[in-house]
Amino acid sequence: MGGHRLPACDPQTKKLDNNMSKEFTIRINGRDIPAQEGETVLDVARRSDIYIPALCHLKGLSPVGACRLCLVEVKGVSRLVPSCTTYVHEGLDVITDSEGIQKCRMVILQLLFSERNHTCSVCVSNGHCELQAIAENLGMNYVRYPYRFPALKVDASHEKYAIDHNRCVLCTRCVRVCKEVEGAHTLEIIGRGVHSLVLADLDGLWGESQTCTGCGKCVQVCPTGALFEKGKAVGQMKKRNEFLPYLMSMRSLNR
Amino acid sequence: MRKIRLATVWLDGCSGCHMSLLDVDERIIEFANRIEVLYSPLVDRKEFPDSVDLTLVEGAIASDEDLHRIHLIRERSKVLVALGDCAVTGNISGMRNSYPVNAVLQRAYAENAGTRNGLPQRGLPVLLQRCRPLHEVVPVDLHVPGCPPRADLIYAVLKAILEGHLPQNIHTRFG
Numbered sequence: 001m002g003g004h005r006l007p008a009c010d011p012q013t014k015k016l017d018n019n020m021s022k023e024f025t026i027r028i029n030g031r032d033i034p035a036q037e038g039e040t041v042l043d044v045a046r047r048s049d050i051y052i053p054a055l056c057h058l059k060g061l062s063p064v065g066a067c068r069l070c071l072v073e074v075k076g077v078s079r080l081v082p083s084c085t086t087y088v089h090e091g092l093d094v095i096t097d098s099e100g101i102q103k104c105r106m107v108i109l110q111l112l113f114s115e116r117n118h119t120c121s122v123c124v125s126n127g128h129c130e131l132q133a134i135a136e137n138l139g140m141n142y143v144r145y146p147y148r149f150p151a152l153k154v155d156a157s158h159e160k161y162a163i164d165h166n167r168c169v170l171c172t173r174c175v176r177v178c179k180e181v182e183g184a185h186t187l188e189i190i191g192r193g194v195h196s197l198v199l200a201d202l203d204g205l206w207g208e209s210q211t212c213t214g215c216g217k218c219v220q221v222c223p224t225g226a227l228f229e230k231g232k233a234v235g236q237m238k239k240r241n242e243f244l245p246y247l248m249s250m251r252s253l254n255r
Numbered sequence: 256m257r258k259i260r261l262a263t264v265w266l267d268g269c270s271g272c273h274m275s276l277l278d279v280d281e282r283i284i285e286f287a288n289r290i291e292v293l294y295s296p297l298v299d300r301k302e303f304p305d306s307v308d309l310t311l312v313e314g315a316i317a318s319d320e321d322l323h324r325i326h327l328i329r330e331r332s333k334v335l336v337a338l339g340d341c342a343v344t345g346n347i348s349g350m351r352n353s354y355p356v357n358a359v360l361q362r363a364y365a366e367n368a369g370t371r372n373g374l375p376q377r378g379l380p381v382l383l384q385r386c387r388p389l390h391e392v393v394p395v396d397l398h399v400p401g402c403p404p405r406a407d408l409i410y411a412v413l414k415a416i417l418e419g420h421l422p423q424n425i426h427t428r429f430g
Contacts, residue, residue, distance in 0.1 A: 119350055120430025121340055121402035127430070136428035141398040142343050142390060149352035
């Protein structure tokens with residue numbers, strides 16, 4: 001390793017490890033909670049046991065506000081804002097669970113389900129899927145929008161892993177972990193809107209990728225069964241993303 | 256007290272939801288004096304009755320026959336429950352929807368056929384272009400997802416309906 005490393009910066013909190021951060025009190029659902037400069041509303045809520053659903057957010061990866069499930073109300077702001085990209089400041093007053101927010105989240109969740117082919121019963125991640133768990137937590141019993149049933153491919157060309165685009169929610173966790181943590185940037189979103197796909201090396205087969213190191217971080221951070229280890233049957237794909245907080249803490253120590 | 260007239264229907268599904276209904280086990284005795292099963296794959300009646308209080312429907316709408324039946328069932332049922340993922344989402348029955356019907360039939364009856372290959376010519380219901388969940392075709396009063404829905408959940412739903420109310424918050428998951 002070279003000796004020119006910059007001070008470690010947590011991409012989640014954008015905070016340098018120099019213990020200079022300011023502290024203040026914010027209000028969530030009428031409750032006063034201490035917060036530190038550089039934290040997001042979602043960070044504070046999560047460590048205060050306030051449930052906010054989120055798919056694209058993962059501690060240790062840069063926040064993107066892609067899935068929109070973590071929308072909250074901020075006093076003085078007329079629209080809903082994603083709590084994963086809203087940084088705390090003095091006097092911040094947040095509501096996380098109003099009727100309006102619940103309605104909005106339900107629409108977003110149902111659109112996610114109707115967009116691709118999420119057949120939970122035959123999915124490798126059945127029972128361990130974050131999308132499935134959010135639907136359960138929010139009490140989604142059916143999808144009122146017509147399902148699109150797009151014809152999407154499965155790329156199983158990689159030796160160890162496969163990607164099933166039918167189950168992808170385009171959260172970009174895999175893209176970010178590959179770029180920010182592994183440093184390979186093999187995966188990227190190709191196409192626009194509903195036609196977007198996560199593909200290796202711009203538009204190639206994953207198994208033929210020149211840049212993929214085969215580390216499997218993308219598989220472990222994927223919230224659904226879109227990325228999975230080959231050879232897993234229904235319900236067997238349990239993701240293990242504990243490596244991420246460990247790597248981040250090592251980085252913050254400059255090791 | 257008048258018994259609740261119950262029907263259960265098996266459309267495009269695997270009968271797993273009916274199996275889960277039977278997994279209610281001895282608790283079904285509690286219902287024996289309260290429910291009269293008028294029509295079901297579990298009883299011998301051939302025609303759907305003129306009027307029932309509660310119908311549990313397993314399976315999606317996949318063929319012209321399913322479509323005909325579900326309209327009749329809706330018309331004759333006071334309360335219609337979509338039981339299980341196929342009825343609620345299309346589920347496995349709906350996985351064919353990404354491909355044209357002809358390609359699906361070709362795959363099943365020609366490419367993968369062992370002995371007598373060839374598309375069925377007569378005697379089978381005609382597949383719809385798309386296999387659809389119930390609520391896309393008729394109004395549904397209650398959705399009970401799960402593949403299959405847990406027996407405990409089916410028990411709780413039946414119990415609530417017998418007590419005179421449709422459960423509002425069903426805690427379960429797809430799959």
